[in-house]
Amino acid sequence: xxxxxxxxxxPDEITLGRIETEVALLMRFGEATRRASGSAEHxxxxxxxxxxxxxxxxxxxxxxxxxxxxxxxxxxxxxxxVSAMQRDGLIARTPDPADGRGTVVSPTPAGLQRMAAVRTAxxxxxxxxxxxxxxxxxxxxxxLLHRFNQALxxxxxxx
Amino acid sequence: xxxxxxxxxxPDEITLGRIETEVALLMRFGEATRRASGSAEHxxxxxxxxxxxxxxxxxxxxxxxxxxxxxxxxxxxxxxxVSAMQRDGLIARTPDPADGRGTVVSPTPAGLQRMAAVRTAxxxxxxxxxxxxxxxxxxxxxxLLHRFNQALxxxxxxx
DNA sequence: CGGAATTACCTGTACGATACAGCTATCTGT
DNA sequence: ACAGATAGCTGTATCGTACAGGTAATTCCG
Numbered sequence: 001x002x003x004x005x006x007x008x009x010x011p012d013e014i015t016l017g018r019i020e021t022e023v024a025l026l027m028r029f030g031e032a033t034r035r036a037s038g039s040a041e042h043x044x045x046x047x048x049x050x051x052x053x054x055x056x057x058x059x060x061x062x063x064x065x066x067x068x069x070x071x072x073x074x075x076x077x078x079x080x081x082v083s084a085m086q087r088d089g090l091i092a093r094t095p096d097p098a099d100g101r102g103t104v105v106s107p108t109p110a111g112l113q114r115m116a117a118v119r120t121a122x123x124x125x126x127x128x129x130x131x132x133x134x135x136x137x138x139x140x141x142x143x144l145l146h147r148f149n150q151a152l153x154x155x156x157x158x159x
Numbered sequence: 160x161x162x163x164x165x166x167x168x169x170p171d172e173i174t175l176g177r178i179e180t181e182v183a184l185l186m187r188f189g190e191a192t193r194r195a196s197g198s199a200e201h202x203x204x205x206x207x208x209x210x211x212x213x214x215x216x217x218x219x220x221x222x223x224x225x226x227x228x229x230x231x232x233x234x235x236x237x238x239x240x241v242s243a244m245q246r247d248g249l250i251a252r253t254p255d256p257a258d259g260r261g262t263v264v265s266p267t268p269a270g271l272q273r274m275a276a277v278r279t280a281x282x283x284x285x286x287x288x289x290x291x292x293x294x295x296x297x298x299x300x301x302x303l304l305h306r307f308n309q310a311l312x313x314x315x316x317x318x
Numbered sequence: 319c320g321g322a323a324t325t326a327c328c329t330g331t332a333c334g335a336t337a338c339a340g341c342t343a344t345c346t347g348t
Numbered sequence: 349a350c351a352g353a354t355a356g357c358t359g360t361a362t363c364g365t366a367c368a369g370g371t372a373a374t375t376c377c378g
Binding site: 063075076078 | 354357365
Binding site: 011012013015016017018019020022023024025026027028029030032050051054071072119122123124126127128129130132133135137138139140141142144145146147148149151152153155 | 170171172174175176177178179181182183184185186187188189191209210213230231278281282283285286287288289291292294296297298299300301303304305306307308310311312314
């Protein structure tokens with residue numbers, strides 16, 4: 001509710017509008033880039049695989065449900081993606097020793113290697129794109145994005 | 160291929176890695192949010208309708224090809240989305256007076272109204288999320304995102 | 319002017335990512 | 349030990365997208 005402010009566009013709102021615009025734009029860029037560069041047959045890693053491997057790398061091997069919860073995806077989606085990744089040798093599935101229902105997903109060396117390659121490529125791309133930026137501005141961008149994501153994470157309860 | 164830097168992780172690279180991480184995170188948040196909030200039957204605007212309306216609003220009525228080029232989408236994709244939007248009364252198609260092959264797509268008042276509603280909702284959401292931020296930080300975020308997008312736009316020629 | 323090449327759009331088809339519903343196997347609490 | 353919850357898988361549906369192919373209109377060139 002928050003019986004809003006029919007007071008008109010306050011400066012703050014202008015800034016928020018700009019942020020909305022830029023986030024939407026960035027989103028669109030990201031999708032376009034992913035489609036353009038990833039569709040070739042030699043795609044190093046498709047998108048979901050990268051995110052999954054990345055998460056497994058930082059958070060350690062875990063079962064499908066945990067993965068799904070963390071990635072905000074349905075369990076069935078993760079099941080299928082993990083199956084594909086197993087077929088491609090990027091992850092291994094082992095029965096969870098602590099729970100007969102569960103399957104622990106862990107990255108294989110090959111998976112980690114490919115993930116690292118993608119990460120390096122992306123990092124390099126950003127280096128290219130931000131070539132003209134000062135170290136200070138880059139730092140600030142990283143910091144603000146981090147805080148923004150934290151804010152997003154702690155407050156996505158519109159349900 | 161640019162056998163560069165075997166020098167190890169320079170501070171700059173650490174920052175770039177952080178940026179990569181945060182952009183990826185933001186992307187996932189955006190997708191998750193879109194799916195979660197948009198799937199209900201009361202979705203104000205489905206799919207790419209928002210982006211299309213937004214673009215038509217800022218860039219004026221234009222034909223399908225121009226739209227596709229701007230949005231980095233295949234013409235057929237835009238055709239279908241525009242058809243759906245026409246069915247829903249969000250845009251109107253009129254024959255291009257200057258080119259018998261072309262169809263000019265223009266937003267209807269209803270379309271613009273719904274677009275504005277979505278934009279307002281999103282802006283409010285960001286206001287919520289950034290409630291604890293200083294005006295300065297918000298400004299900086301908006302500015303840096305803008306510059307980042309500009310850099311992305313002017314340099315996506317890895318093909 | 320007239321045919322060839324190009325362009326704009328649409329349609330058919332396919333694919334990837336996702337969700338939801340329903341199934342089976344296993345676990346947990348009383 | 350049984351009832352209910354949970355983990356994962358499979359079937360099916362939807363959405364957004366791309367590519368290939370078709371038709372109509374435009375433009376270019378001789």
